Amino acid sequence: MQLALETPGLLSLAAGFTDNATLPVGSVAEALRALAVVAPDSEYLQYGTNAGRPGLRAALAARLAAQDQGAADVDAVAALCDATFITNGSQQALYLAIQTLCEPGDIVLVDRPSYFVFLELLGGLGVEARSMPVAADGRLDLPALAGLLAGMAAGGERSRLKAVYFVSYFSNPSGRTLDAAEKRGLAATLRAAGCVVPIIEDAAYRELGYDSATARAVPGILGDAAWEGFPLLYTGTLTKPFASGLKVGFGVCPDPAWRAAMLHVKGHHDFGSGNFAQAILEQAVQSGAFEAQLAVLRRAYLEKRDALHAALTAAGLPKLGWRWRMPEGGLYLWLEAPAGLATGFDSAFCRACLDEGVLYVPGELCFGDDAPMNTVRLSFGVLSPAALAEAGARFVRAARKVAG
Ligand SMILES: Cc1ncc(COP(=O)(O)O)c(C=O)c1O
Numbered sequence: 449m450q451l452a453l454e455t456p457g458l459l460s461l462a463a464g465f466t467d468n469a470t471l472p473v474g475s476v477a478e479a480l481r482a483l484a485v486v487a488p489d490s491e492y493l494q495y496g497t498n499a500g501r502p503g504l505r506a507a508l509a510a511r512l513a514a515q516d517q518g519a520a521d522v523d524a525v526a527a528l529c530d531a532t533f534i535t536n537g538s539q540q541a542l543y544l545a546i547q548t549l550c551e552p553g554d555i556v557l558v559d560r561p562s563y564f565v566f567l568e569l570l571g572g573l574g575v576e577a578r579s580m581p582v583a584a585d586g587r588l589d590l591p592a593l594a595g596l597l598a599g600m601a602a603g604g605e606r607s608r609l610k611a612v613y614f615v616s617y618f619s620n621p622s623g624r625t626l627d628a629a630e631k632r633g634l635a636a637t638l639r640a641a642g643c644v645v646p647i648i649e650d651a652a653y654r655e656l657g658y659d660s661a662t663a664r665a666v667p668g669i670l671g672d673a674a675w676e677g678f679p680l681l682y683t684g685t686l687t688k689p690f691a692s693g694l695k696v697g698f699g700v701c702p703d704p705a706w707r708a709a710m711l712h713v714k715g716h717h718d719f720g721s722g723n724f725a726q727a728i729l730e731q732a733v734q735s736g737a738f739e740a741q742l743a744v745l746r747r748a749y750l751e752k753r754d755a756l757h758a759a760l761t762a763a764g765l766p767k768l769g770w771r772w773r774m775p776e777g778g779l780y781l782w783l784e785a786p787a788g789l790a791t792g793f794d795s796a797f798c799r800a801c802l803d804e805g806v807l808y809v810p811g812e813l814c815f816g817d818d819a820p821m822n823t824v825r826l827s828f829g830v831l832s833p834a835a836l837a838e839a840g841a842r843f844v845r846a847a848r849k850v851a852g
Pocket of ligand 1: 563
């Protein structure tokens with residue numbers, strides 16, 4: 449990000465920021481007007497409660513129940529609402545989860561590739577990330593996972609395994625969605641190995657399926673009986689699907705002891721939560737502005753995905769041996785370079801990209817262990833379709849240079 453700011457003309461496909469052009473300025477102004485003018489009551493400028501605004505929690509619980517179960521059953525929504533707490537972005541919920549579960553030296557199983565800021569968080573707390581094996585198609589390799597768990601038990605590491613983490617919808621960085629059978633298979637494999645440990649499902653991009661039905665087809669862990677008996681935490685956010693600057697996310701944790709531990713630590717982090725941003729979002733969700741914004745974003749990100757894909761393809765990247773799958777949601781293309789082509793910060797390819805004026809995230813940052821050297825994450829969140837076309841062309845020129 450610093451390089452992008454310091455280098456004039458550099459086009460960044462690196463930062464996972466949202467699209468400035470579609471930020472919901474009008475909806476936020478409308479929400480503020482409703483708070484400040486239509487129903488003037490200054491409470492939204494007072495400290496918020498530790499768990500967050502009851503109205504926002506209830507609205508998020510109803511939304512989640514509808515996504516997971518198709519209809520919002522009153523009792524189910526009430527239980528979800530009790531389990532929901534609002535955080536300073538879902539990042540805070542992830543931090544609270546690990547802070548309350550792990551000691552230095554503990555192990556967390558992660559998806560492969562995984563969200564690199566979460567991996568950094570683990571490293572910062574002295575916790576070891578261990579990748580769950582995947583097959584060539586990117587799906588979890590459950591027999592290999594069973595083998596890994598057996599090996600951990602045999603090696604005396606089982607007691608250090610404290611949690612399992614995965615990004616399940618339109619993942620950062622891979623763009624993949626874990627399908628329902630895959631998630632159920634994961635639950636069964638963990639259970640069979642005697643590893644009924646806390647599960648963290650990071651659903652940061654669930655709302656950003658270009659066709660909203662794709663995400664609805666796969667229930668979250670809270671809506672699936674396969675996870676019965678596991679302590680569960682589902683994290684979601686209102687940053688990527690609405691306004692990142694409001695920095696509001698949430699956790700839903702039906703396990704009373706784990707939730708109480710997280711809220712206890714959260715009180716130490718926050719001492720009164722950010723009520724103003726929550727009040728704006730409560731208005732936006734209740735008025736329908738949030739849903740309307742999603743429709744805008746889904747169209748905009750689909751157009752941007754296509755613009756970047758078209759630029760890379762037209763300039764001949766597949767002919768140079770690069771491969772990627774088209775994500776059905778989210779903000780990222782995950783590219784695999786030909787074997788042997790290093791893409792790390794100190795690689796010839798990275799220098800060639802900087803010379804061409806384009807920036808990316810080296811994929812090696814996105815692995816808990818055993819990182820391949822030839823992957824790249826490209827974000828199409830920030831740049832316009834026209835700028836993405838130019839950035840894609842530059843990226844391919846760099847690939848051509850190192851291809852010799
Ligand atoms: C997979 C994933 N999880 C969580 C987050 C945290 O987002 P926020 O704290 O803005 O909710 C991000 C942000 O990029 C992300 O990509």
